[in-house]
Amino acid sequence: MTPHSIEQAIYGLVSTPVLHLVDRHDMLTCLIRNGPLPARAVADQLGLDADTVDRLLLVCVAFGILRRDAAGAYCLVEQALPLFDRRDARYIGGFVEHLATGAAERMERLGEYLRRGKEAVDASRETPYDIFYRDEESTREFMDAMWHLSHGVSRELAVLADLPAAGLLVDAGGANGPFAAAALQHSPGLRAVVFDLPPVRPHLTRAALAAGVADRVDFVAGDFFTENLPPGDLIALGYVMSNWPDEQCLHILRNAYRACAVGGRVLVMERLFDDDRNGPLATSVMNLLMQLETRGRHRTVAEYVALLRAAGFDDCTVRRSGGDKHLIIGHKPVDDREPSASAPGNERA
Incomplete structure (x- = not known):
């Protein structure tokens, strides 16, 4: 049997x-x-x-x-x-749709990657976000997936983040605001700015209205590789780092460091590999899908902490949720030293 x-x-x-x-x-x-x-x-x-x-x-x-x-x-x-249950914040139907209609179609490329490598195979392909935001239908499908994948656990992450009673949260690459909405619902004195590519704006507007936080969230269009992030007390990066290789992650984190107020924090929210990288299953599967859909990968706590410290953040801690997405926090030191230009090492929290 x-x-x-x-x-x-x-x-x-x-x-x-x-x-x-x-x-x-x-x-x-x-x-x-x-x-x-x-x-x-x-x-x-x-x-x-x-x-x-x-x-x-x-x-x-x-x-x-x-x-x-x-x-x-x-x-x-x-x-x-x-x-x-579509009435529940934990509903994951949009994410299942993304897997069934998007990721499954890309699985055939794995054979090409095995023979020739991702860089060679994808050299002439559109960039991931050109694909995600190709038209209104694909943008909607991607936004729904991000919301259903993130909003339920974001309510728990907002509690774990010890959000301040007031101040400004900058949600970089925040999509239609699953974490920003959860943070604002949890902390009524907080305001938020979602920084993302221009096609995201109407999807954030609709989601913020539905969540009852439209009066406290703004949208700034931009690209965190070519433009500075808006300044804020908290910089959130939810499912952003796993889209990029280490060099680009370090660029994003240094951008976040510049935008973060002295004494402020960066909130990295991601799936995490176990220290030995033998699981969990969902992280291992999504790590493979990251190769198909983006240029990134999933990491261990130690790998994220190393990137945070290389960007200048210190006092790094990890707080685990009851779901698949966890929180790694980095603090911007009060002496506001310039971040090191060295590559990340193998430091642990």
Whole structure:
């Protein structure tokens, strides 16, 4: 008999598109609001084919997302409920859509990378953000993925960050504001500026209105490789560092250092490898997708701390959330010394 872990690996190719289908066609929403229900009832309520619905839901049972009782009625397992309830801040449907419709299409390039290397294969390709922001549909899909991937855990990260009662947060590369919105909701005296590329502006405006923080967040269009970040008391970098190799990360952090008030902090929010880099699974998978979608990679705490210290930040600490995204904090020293130009070493928190 095939071991469970190997079976999951073999058939994992099916799980993401199935999850995307049952979410996109409202099957999970139907079960959350009206379940437990048999497949026929789900199909009748949604106007779908009952046989196909049943087959899809059976796959979800096998992968541990649904339960099926003796009468054949389906419901979500407790852990899955908030992740697929569109009314919950932890909803991840947009991220699943990104994996199913975007990342999966790029997997074929891995064979080319193996033979020729990423640099040679991607030499004539568009840059990652030219692809993400190619048109309104692709921009919306990327913004939805960033929100659903980040906003739920950002509410926990905002607590872990010990945000001040007042001041200015600069969310660099902040997309449609999943962390900025969580920070402003947590700290009513705080204001925020989201710094990102021009196509992001309308998506931030909509998200900020929906989150009830539009009166306290502004948008500044720019590129942190060619322009200075707006000055602030806190500089947030959420899922930014993992998009770039070390040299570009150091450039971004030095830009953040210049923008950060003396005695202020930089908040780096990322998935983290274990110290031995043997996991967790989600970080290992996303590390591979970073090669396909960006120029970056995921790192250990020690690697992030080394980059922070090379940029001039000190007193670096890590605070772990209950999710996949964690917080590494660096302080700008009160003597405001110039950051070293040396390459990062192997320092640890």
